[in-house]
Amino acid sequence: QQQVKQSPQSLIVQKGGISIINCAYENTAFDYFPWYQQFPGKGPALLIAIRPDVSEKKEGRFTISFNKSAKQFSLHIMDSQPGDSATYFCAVCSLGNTPLVFGKGTRLSVIA
Amino acid sequence: EAQVTQNPRYLITVTGKKLTVTCSQNMNHEYMSWYRQDPGLGLRQIYYSMNVEVTDKGDVPEGYKVSRKEKRNFPLILESPSPNQTSLYFCASSPHRPSYEQYFGPGTRLTVT
Numbered sequence: 273q274q275q276v277k278q279s280p281q282s283l284i285v286q287k288g289g290i291s292i293i294n295c296a297y298e299n300t301a302f303d304y305f306p307w308y309q310q311f312p313g314k315g316p317a318l319l320i321a322i323r324p325d326v327s328e329k330k331e332g333r334f335t336i337s338f339n340k341s342a343k344q345f346s347l348h349i350m351d352s353q354p355g356d357s358a359t360y361f362c363a364v365c366s367l368g369n370t371p372l373v374f375g376k377g378t379r380l381s382v383i384a
Numbered sequence: 385e386a387q388v389t390q391n392p393r394y395l396i397t398v399t400g401k402k403l404t405v406t407c408s409q410n411m412n413h414e415y416m417s418w419y420r421q422d423p424g425l426g427l428r429q430i431y432y433s434m435n436v437e438v439t440d441k442g443d444v445p446e447g448y449k450v451s452r453k454e455k456r457n458f459p460l461i462l463e464s465p466s467p468n469q470t471s472l473y474f475c476a477s478s479p480h481r482p483s484y485e486q487y488f489g490p491g492t493r494l495t496v497t
Contacts, residue, residue, distance in 0.1 A: 278426075281424070303484075304484035305484075306484040306485070313490075313491075314490060314491070315388075315474050315476075315488030315489050315490050315491050316427070316474070316488050317488065318484075318485045318486070321484050321485070361426060361427060363484070365482065365483070365484035366482075367481070367482075367483070367484075368481065368482075370482060371417065371429050371432055371442060371482045372429075372482055372484065372486060374419075374426050374427040374428075375426060376424065376425060376426035377426045377427075
């Protein structure tokens with residue numbers, strides 16, 4: 273079954289705007305909630321991750337907001353730039369023997 | 385440079401012709417994994433390996449085999465490829481067990497005709 277649902281599937285944002293990508297998960301047995309960024313022709317790379325005991329984590333223009341009661345987390349990209357155009361994947365992770373589970377991805381296009 | 389390498393990067397083959405995609409990492413990672421990426425379906429795990437000689441099925445293992453005879457290498461084998469295995473394949477590794485931080489290779493685009 274799908275443990276994490278990601279939306280939207282694609283997103284177009286004006287340069288300087290805020291990009292918001294959402295994910296919802298289905299159970300509570302996760303230890304980390306990472307976001308990966310993938311540029312065309314490249315493999316995904318870890319962008320930022322949050323633990324469930326933290327409601328927000330910020331790294332530069334990228335922020336994860338985490339809502340434990342709603343079982344949702346989101347990625348906010350402030351002052352979006354054309355160089356941010358990529359596919360973004362959320363994921364859920366249980367430390368231990370359970371593999372990482374990814375959302376289906378969001379293709380972000382930032383236009384000038 | 386710490387990295388995960390995959391070969392070949394691009395491959396066009398015909399139905400039924402056995403092929404192997406190699407994956408190698410130079411970070412002494414214990415955990416390695418194979419994913420396939422398809423439009424609208426995201427990243428789906430095929431097989432993973434916790435350590436040498438320890439492998440297990442992921443979400444979509446049918447039609448694939450793997451082996452882990454050395455820590456650094458984790459080849460993906462398609463014994464009899466079919467068109468529905470046309471996809472973009474990624475190998476990934478992490479230091480210990482399935483961490484939230486995985487290091488991905490550059491990908492192998494496979495087309496089966």
